Amino acid sequence: MKQGFGDRVRYWFDNQMSRGPVALIGLLGLATVVLVVVVSGVVWVFRAFPDDASDGDFIDILWGGLMRTLDPGTMGGDSGWGFRLLMLVITVGGLIIVASLIGIVSGAFDAKVEELRKGRSRVLESDHTLILGWNPKVHSIIHQLAIANESRGRSSIVVLAARDKVEMEDAIRTSAGKLGRTRVICRTGDPKSLTDLALVDPSSARSIIVLAPEDAAMADAEVIKTALAVTNNPGRSEASIHMVAELADPTNLEVARLVGRDEAHWVLGAELIARITIQTCRQSGLSVVYGELLDFEGDEIYFTSQPSLAGRTYFDAQLAFIDSTAIGLVHGEEVLLNPPPDTVIGEGDQVIVIAEDDSLITLGEPGTPDDADLSSRPSESSRPERTLVLGVNRGLPLMLRELDDYVAPGSVVTIIAPAEAPELPVLANLSATFHCADPTRRAVLEDLDVAGFDHIIVLADKEDPDPQRADSRTLVTLLQLRDLSRNGGFELNIVSEMLDDANRELAEVTEADDFIVSDKLIALMLSQVSENRGLTKVFETLFSSEGSEIYLNPAGDYIVPGRDVPFLAVMDAARRRGETAIGYRLAADAHNSALGYGVRVNPGKDEEITFTTGDRVIVLALGKA
Secondary structure, three states, X not given: OOOOHHHHHHHHHHHHHOOOHHHHHHHHHHHHHHHHHHHHHHHHHOOOOOOOOOOOOHHHHHHHHHHHHHOHHHHHHXXXXXXXXXXXXXXXXXXXXXXXXXXXXXXXXXXHHHHHHOOOOOOOOOOOEEEEOOOXXXXXXXXXHHHHHHHOOOEEEEEEEOOOHHHHHHHXXXXXXXXOOEEEEEEEOOOOOHHHHOOOOHHHOOEEEEOOOOOOOOHHHHHHHHHHHHHOOOOOOOOOOOEEEEEOOHHHHHHHHHHHHHHEEEEEHHHHHHHHHHHHHHOOOHHHHHHHHHOOOOOEEEEEOOHHHOOOEXXXXXXHEOOOEEEEEEEOOEEEEOOOOOOEOOOOOEEEEEEOOHHHOOEOOOOOOOHHHEOOOOOOOOOOOEEEEXXXXXXXXXXXXHHHHHOOOOEEEEEEEOOOOOOOOOOOOEEEEEEEOOOOOHHHHHHHOHHHOOEEEEOOOOOOOOHHHHHHHHHHHHHXXXXXXXXXXXXXXXXXXXXXXXXXXXXXXXXXXXXXXXXXXXXXXXHHHHHOOOHHHHHHHHOOOOOEEEEEEEHHHOEOOOOEEEHHHHHHHHHHOOOEEEEEEOHHHOOOHHHHHHEEEOXXXXXXXXXXXXXXXXXXXXXXX
């Protein structure tokens, strides 16, 4: 088909129009020049000068015409109808051109704002925390990181997720709490896409946290693919990456380690919840201790290098820290929690301490413990235990295996749930029985004789698509149990599992002091490890049935009750038992949430304490399985 000159002009015009605002502004400028030159040429050719001028300079006419395109008021003083009509043409054309220019600029501005709202611009940050993915844990993680960043000054957190940027920002503003000087920058994109990852530059991040997408059918696969995109990115720098991610299924850990190599640390969420649930059900108040150590708002775990301690013993280090509590040593790549008190600290070794802030980790003159008030009472021997589990979920088999590692032979566990009997693991020390019944019903609980159980675990139904409904059943069960406790005049040791941390405050009316909030605990762990990669081995030891763990032992096993003693004496008493004292719990405050349920972690060495019946000393000790 033959193409005419008009077709080529229209084709050229269409291409220019499609090139964006800059090209459009250029076309308007060209139209302005053409209009002014043509009209000025007509004035010059036909000598249509103003009445007060018999002749005129062409350049002056061009300049005057250009001014009239920009300012219509310029023609107010014109004389001569021919000149006026021609200048009117320029003025009207100028109005059209300026109006078009304003529309183009406004449209370009709106388009840019809309583009920014889509979160597709590149982030130019460094030394920031990068969160890849989105689920309910993100709010707790951001809140904790903001607290950790307070000592750093102005910091930033970057979030990349397949969600609308504005929606993410609104959700964070509503749920993450006050962030201080920490800025949160959100970008919309697929964390598994190399193109989208380039927007947030993972190589320049201080740490990377990978979250499974909310409601993902194969959550672990999404997390592993994201980790693969980060570690195998051809555009990454040679610097090492520090990445932490959660896995739901332990069977995927081997593949995850192949992908992440030594740059990724994996948190097994289901195992973490199961282990803490079992440990805390056997020791009232332990979940408060864990919350204190995992939460940046209180005392947390730090690694510190103190060259002056080289050649001295581990117990010397315990006594030397003023406002911190030593709990272990790092020797090369090996983490030693609660080592023997006479362990010698080597050159280059680090001390693991509990402190309120790393700026408060200082040494002072070590005190001298007095053994006059030390107790010689032997510890109680282990006995078979009775455990009641109300509800079932996918973490139950793991919890039973964990409980089996702790209890004495002959122990029993009774499982009550309005569902089919789950497949139970083979147990060595436990005998398990299952009864199909609804634990929210008062009659069911009364028939169980709950006062005869040493520990009670209330599990949330994680298979329920509505977490609020699942938590409501947990709350009803707790209320029933506490009412039975008050009416019967007996104490119950209850650990419950909440899916939504917002329901924790509601649960406090039950006077229960131990709660396991799944997403919150996992979020705290991810936040801690993202700030300090060395904590991975520390937490692996603390939450395992092997090695040293946290115990709340009777204070009478350490100190003679009724005597005023400094915490230094408690530390010495623990040392003689091969343990590390890190705090205490007062029974008088065990139901007071405002006082941390009586738990005091990292007390001062000279803090005077008077222990009474029911008080506990919090220690790191070898497992009692």
